Amino acid sequence: MEPWAKAVTGLTLLALLAFVSRFVVQGVLFHFIRLWRRAMPAQGWAPILLHDHVLVRIAKIVPSVVVQLGTPWVEHLPANASKAIVNVATALTVYHVVRVVATLLSEVNDAHDRHDGPKLTQTNSIKSYVQLGKLVAYIVGALLIAAAIMDRSPLLLLSGLGAMSAVLMLVFKDTILSFVAGVQIGSNDMMRVGDWIEMPQVGADGFVVDIALHTVKVQNWDKTITTIPTWKLMSDSFKNWRGMFESGGRRIRRAINIDASTVHLLTPEQKQHLSQVALLKDYWNERDGLLCVPNGGDPGQDTGCTPIAAHQVSNLHAFKAYAYAYLMAHPRISKAPGMLLLVRTMQPAENGIPLELYCFTSTTAWVEYEGIQGDVFDHLIGVLPQFGLALFQRSSDFGSRQIAQALRHHD
Known part of the structure; x- marks a missing residue:
C-alpha cells in the first residue's frame, strides 16, 4: 500500500475504534454499577456520583482520549497533521471533562432540591454555588481548549488575562457582587x-x-x-416572615376606637349587672371594697393584678378586663410562653380612645388567622353596649346638616 493509503487506513481504523470504545465503556460502566447497586444500596454521594447522566458523560470522554493516544501510532501520517489531530482531540477531551463536571453539579443541585444526598443543608439553596461552579469550569475549560488548539501553554493565556484584570472585573462585576451576597445570605x-x-x-x-x-x-x-x-x-x-411561621403563632395588633363621651365611672347598678358576667367573675374579686383587674402580659407567667377602689372603676376599665378574659378563654388564641397577651388603652386622640388588643393566634394560616381576628373583634364590638360604651365614628357632613336643620326647625 502507498504511504498515504496506510495513513488513511490507520486513521479510519482509529476512528472506528474510538467510536466503538465509547459504547463498550458505557456498557461496562452501566453493567458493573447496576450489579453494585443490587448488591449494596447506594447511600451518601454514590447516587449522585454514579448517576446515569454522569456515566454517559464519562463514556463520551473515551473516543477523544483514544484518538489522542492512538494518533502517534498511525504510520506515514505527517507530523503537522498528527499534531493537529492530537490538539483537536485534547480540546475535545477537555470539553467533555467540563461537561462531566457541569452534569455532576446539576445532579448535586437536583439531589438537594429532592432532599436526597448525604444530609445536605436542605433549607438553603445551593443553586448560586452550582452556577458559579459551572461558570468557573467553563472559563477554565475555554482557556485549556484555546491553549490546546493553539499549542501554547495555558500559563501564557493566564498572563494575558492578568493584564486584562480591570476589564474582567468590570465585565463580571455583577457576578462577583451576587456571589458574595449569596455566600453571606447562605452563611447567615x-x-x-x-x-x-x-x-x-x-x-x-x-x-x-x-x-x-x-x-x-x-x-x-x-x-x-x-x-x-x-x-x-x-x-x-x-x-x-419565617420566624412567624416557626413560632406557630401570628400576631393580632388592632385597636377599637372608643367614643370618649361614653366613658364614665360605674354606678352601683352597673357594678351589680357586670358582676353577673361569667367572664368577669374570675377576675373581679371584691375584697374590702377593692376590685382586682388583671394587668395582662405573658400568659405563661403570673402577672398578678392591680387593685382599684371599687368606686373608681370606669366602664372602660371593666371592658378592658372583659376583653382580656375573653382572649384568655378563646381556644384559638395562643397561651404559650413568649406569646404576649395584652389589652391596653392608648393615648386619646381625635378619633377617640384606642383600646388595643395585642395577642397571637394559635395558627399561622392566613385565612384562619383572618377568621379568628374577625370573630374576636365582632364579639367585642357587639358587647360594647353592655358596658355603656360606643365606637367612635366621625359624623358625616350630611348628618351635621340634618341636625342643624332640626335645631332651627325646633327654634
Whole structure:
C-alpha cells in the first residue's frame, strides 16, 4: 500500500475504534454499577456520583482520549497533521471533562432540591454555588481548549488575562457582587426557598421560589413574579416572615376606637349587672371594697393584678378586663410562653380612645388567622353596649346638616 493509503487506513481504523470504545465503556460502566447497586444500596454521594447522566458523560470522554493516544501510532501520517489531530482531540477531551463536571453539579443541585444526598443543608439553596461552579469550569475549560488548539501553554493565556484584570472585573462585576451576597445570605441563613419576604422598594411581597447566582425570584400574592438582583438583598433591607411561621403563632395588633363621651365611672347598678358576667367573675374579686383587674402580659407567667377602689372603676376599665378574659378563654388564641397577651388603652386622640388588643393566634394560616381576628373583634364590638360604651365614628357632613336643620326647625 502507498504511504498515504496506510495513513488513511490507520486513521479510519482509529476512528472506528474510538467510536466503538465509547459504547463498550458505557456498557461496562452501566453493567458493573447496576450489579453494585443490587448488591449494596447506594447511600451518601454514590447516587449522585454514579448517576446515569454522569456515566454517559464519562463514556463520551473515551473516543477523544483514544484518538489522542492512538494518533502517534498511525504510520506515514505527517507530523503537522498528527499534531493537529492530537490538539483537536485534547480540546475535545477537555470539553467533555467540563461537561462531566457541569452534569455532576446539576445532579448535586437536583439531589438537594429532592432532599436526597448525604444530609445536605436542605433549607438553603445551593443553586448560586452550582452556577458559579459551572461558570468557573467553563472559563477554565475555554482557556485549556484555546491553549490546546493553539499549542501554547495555558500559563501564557493566564498572563494575558492578568493584564486584562480591570476589564474582567468590570465585565463580571455583577457576578462577583451576587456571589458574595449569596455566600453571606447562605452563611447567615437570611433567606431560604419558601420564605415569605417583603421588600417594598422593589415591589416584592410573597414567597421566594428560586435563589440563583444573579437573581432571586419572589412570587407575589397576586401571582406575579418579582426578580431581585442577588446583590441588592445585601445592599437593601428586607423583612423575612419565617420566624412567624416557626413560632406557630401570628400576631393580632388592632385597636377599637372608643367614643370618649361614653366613658364614665360605674354606678352601683352597673357594678351589680357586670358582676353577673361569667367572664368577669374570675377576675373581679371584691375584697374590702377593692376590685382586682388583671394587668395582662405573658400568659405563661403570673402577672398578678392591680387593685382599684371599687368606686373608681370606669366602664372602660371593666371592658378592658372583659376583653382580656375573653382572649384568655378563646381556644384559638395562643397561651404559650413568649406569646404576649395584652389589652391596653392608648393615648386619646381625635378619633377617640384606642383600646388595643395585642395577642397571637394559635395558627399561622392566613385565612384562619383572618377568621379568628374577625370573630374576636365582632364579639367585642357587639358587647360594647353592655358596658355603656360606643365606637367612635366621625359624623358625616350630611348628618351635621340634618341636625342643624332640626335645631332651627325646633327654634
